[in-house]
Amino acid sequence: MAKRVLVGGIWHETNSFSPVKSDLDAFRRYLFLEGEAVITGSRGTNTEIGGMIAAAPAAGLELIPSIYIGAAPSGMVSREVIDLLIGRLKADIEANGPLDGVLLALHGAMVAEGIDQADAFVVQAVRDIIGPDLPLVCTIDFHANVEQALVDPADVLIGYKTLPHVDMGARGEDAARIISGLIASGRKPHKVFRKLPIITVPQRQPTHESPMREIMAELATVEQGPAIVTASVLGAFAYCDVPQLGMAVLVYGEASAAEAAADRLADAVWSRRAEFKPDLVEPAEAVRRAIAANAGPIFLVEPADNIGGGAPGDGTYLLRALLDGRAREAAVVIWDPGAAAAAAKVGVGGRFRGEVGGKTLALHGAPVAIDGTVTFAAPVRYRRDSTWMTGQPADLGLVATVEAGGVRVILTTERAIPFDTLHLRIPGVEPEKAKMVSAKCASAWSGIFGEMAEGHIYVDTPGVCSSNVERMPYTRLERAFYPLDPDVRYP
Numbered sequence: 311m312a313k314r315v316l317v318g319g320i321w322h323e324t325n326s327f328s329p330v331k332s333d334l335d336a337f338r339r340y341l342f343l344e345g346e347a348v349i350t351g352s353r354g355t356n357t358e359i360g361g362m363i364a365a366a367p368a369a370g371l372e373l374i375p376s377i378y379i380g381a382a383p384s385g386m387v388s389r390e391v392i393d394l395l396i397g398r399l400k401a402d403i404e405a406n407g408p409l410d411g412v413l414l415a416l417h418g419a420m421v422a423e424g425i426d427q428a429d430a431f432v433v434q435a436v437r438d439i440i441g442p443d444l445p446l447v448c449t450i451d452f453h454a455n456v457e458q459a460l461v462d463p464a465d466v467l468i469g470y471k472t473l474p475h476v477d478m479g480a481r482g483e484d485a486a487r488i489i490s491g492l493i494a495s496g497r498k499p500h501k502v503f504r505k506l507p508i509i510t511v512p513q514r515q516p517t518h519e520s521p522m523r524e525i526m527a528e529l530a531t532v533e534q535g536p537a538i539v540t541a542s543v544l545g546a547f548a549y550c551d552v553p554q555l556g557m558a559v560l561v562y563g564e565a566s567a568a569e570a571a572a573d574r575l576a577d578a579v580w581s582r583r584a585e586f587k588p589d590l591v592e593p594a595e596a597v598r599r600a601i602a603a604n605a606g607p608i609f610l611v612e613p614a615d616n617i618g619g620g621a622p623g624d625g626t627y628l629l630r631a632l633l634d635g636r637a638r639e640a641a642v643v644i645w646d647p648g649a650a651a652a653a654a655k656v657g658v659g660g661r662f663r664g665e666v667g668g669k670t671l672a673l674h675g676a677p678v679a680i681d682g683t684v685t686f687a688a689p690v691r692y693r694r695d696s697t698w699m700t701g702q703p704a705d706l707g708l709v710a711t712v713e714a715g716g717v718r719v720i721l722t723t724e725r726a727i728p729f730d731t732l733h734l735r736i737p738g739v740e741p742e743k744a745k746m747v748s749a750k751c752a753s754a755w756s757g758i759f760g761e762m763a764e765g766h767i768y769v770d771t772p773g774v775c776s777s778n779v780e781r782m783p784y785t786r787l788e789r790a791f792y793p794l795d796p797d798v799r800y801p
């Protein structure tokens with residue numbers, strides 16, 4: 311008979327430097343699945359729960375859906391969200407007992423009001439409800455800030471192995487298979503957790519580039535060991551001002567093999583620490599280089615305003631540089647609900663004059679005046695067409711495109727994470743035909759646009775996701791970290 315496993319979760323990467331609070335409404339607007347909708351809304355998608363659903367029949371599991379919610383990466387999650395989630399999980403665990411296990415899809419870098427490690431808080435709450443013995447397996451993002459409080463209540467944590475993230479479904483499948491094994495054997499694997507005192511930035515973490523490529527190759531070798539259940543190397547998320555920052559290694563399996571594997575992986579990271587330093591170019595110079603390039607598109611990547619990392623996506627330094635540099639065939643997306651509505655009101659073919667962007671944080675630049683023709687005005691909704699969370703719905707709200715000089719400025723009502731091509735195509739920009747395209751992300755652009763890109767330049771603008779960690783105003787780190795403290799030692 312199929313084993314009965316409750317499935318649920320929460321997905322939020324919290325940038326604690328951002329003032330844009332992630333309240334219940336932000337979750338309801340982005341991803342809010344309850345009951346049967348957890349299954350119907352996830353089936354066939356490249357998400358963790360989509361993978362759990364795909365693997366469930368072969369793993370002998372009957373999935374009992376509870377709640378799965380998420381919000382666009384942004385500031386602190388409000389306490390009501392955490393309380394609602396735990397309340398719903400508790401009610402469903404109690405109403406559906408006896409269960410054989412629980413699967414949770416989590417991020418691992420969620421910070422809530424008064425709770426530094428909110429994922430750990432949720433997992434501990436579930437453990438307290440189900441008791442010490444019931445198998446509990448969780449998936450976490452590659453950017454999880456893992457600490458002991460997260461490791462303890464979960465029997466197994468499974469991290470993504472890719473950046474840009476394309477393996478959510480595969481990790482969900484792992485989770486289903488692993489919990490099935492725990493249920494069948496009645497035994498739990500030995501856990502090894504190694505925290506490394508190093509802060510790295512998304513720009514230098516892609517798993518198809520050095521140094522992560524070599525580290526992930528080591529991980530693949532380690533996982534082939536017969537005594538290893540699963541292993542993860544977590545890149546961690548630098549934009550949380552919390553004590554538990556830093557990369558981590560997790561290995562589950564037979565005790566001595568797992569300890570040795572964890573040491574080997576930790577050494578693979580630590581010995582390459584100097585290679586995580588990013589290359590960055592000033593905005594005006596980046597625009598000059600893109601104009602001088604023979605062919606396009608050149609992607610002007612702006613990690614400091616990385617929407618996927620919780621930045622507002624309304625930074626104006628690069629827009630200013632594009633206009634000042636008289637860039638042609640350029641495109642930039644700016645989150646600005648007021649300007650989007652005003653331009654949409656003007657209508658297609660009309661002239662829009664107004665200030666756009668720079669309305670959330672002084673750090674991200676002042677609003678910029680633009681003057682141009684409205685070429686698109688309509689609500690934009692679609693299902694993601696690229697490798698990231700493929701098939702998941704996206705809603706940009708009302709969107710307007712203004713052609714200002716040679717720069718097409720796409721103004722959105724909801725923040726448009728540049729994790730698909732449709733957020734450009736629908737408002738009228740074919741990225742492969744553009745000379746230069748701004749991407750407010752750190753590494754995601756390469757998964758989506760890599761094949762069409764003639765080149766890319768990482769632009770050094772100020773912002774809450776700056777690739778210069780020396781610029782980040784940390785106040786709560788409890789230990790020395792590389793590269794802030796270059797002489798820090800490990801172990």
Ligand SMILES: [Zn+2]
Pocket residue numbers: 451452453475
């Ligand atoms: Zn991530």
